[in-house]
Amino acid sequence: MATWLAGEFGEFGKHKSVISFCRKFVIVLISGQVLSLLVTGIGVFTTLLENHTGEDIPSTLTAGVFFLAITNGSMTIFVAALSILLIKKKYKLIHHISIIISTAGIVIVILEDLKTDTNKGNNPLVGDLICVAGGFGAAVAMLVKRF
Known part of the structure; x- marks a missing residue:
């Protein structure tokens, strides 16, 4: 070694x-x-x-999985998009493929959340959009901290 x-x-x-x-x-x-x-x-x-x-x-596990999937996935997408737009960062093909997979995952989680009958909330789409907004806020904070 x-x-x-x-x-x-x-x-x-x-x-x-x-x-x-x-x-x-x-x-x-x-x-x-x-x-x-x-x-x-x-x-x-x-x-x-x-x-x-x-x-x-009600289990926080299920809600936590949806929350983490949407927020973390959208944060990754927003960090990449803002890096490309604002600081002209170049990403490799593997990064773009990862972003596409992450976007598909977020769409699947949101669609699953909308069609599931076990939702306890009045409007699950609003909750999903709040998670996406949280991902955007975390992405902005991460970029500001980095630069």
């Missing part, structure tokens, strides 16, 4: 960025796994609670 690191980053002992990268990667990996475990726990314990009480308990 030291040979590979030496080939990629110069002498292994002189560059601490490799160790820093590895440490950050492990922290992000562990944090992601803990977050996944917590999300899974929400679903499991909500189901157990519904089975125990016999009540239909």
Whole structure:
């Protein structure tokens, strides 16, 4: 491994960025796994609670999945679009393909949200548009912070 690191980053002992990268990667990996475990726990314990009480308990898991899918996906699209328009950033083909897939995912989630009969709200389209607006606001904040 030291040979590979030496080939990629110069002498292994002189560059601490490799160790820093590895440490950050492990922290992000562990944090992601803990977050996944917590999300899974929400679903499991909500189901157990519904089975125990016999009540239909609204789960924040379902709402959270829709919210995250729409907000995060639209934020990615808006960051890319604003970067192209405002700072003339050039993206590769793979980035454009990712944006198309993300856009398709948002459209599918919104259409599914509109046709599902289990919606508890009066107007799910308004909620979806608020999520998209939140994605736009997050994109603007991210670009302002970056530049």
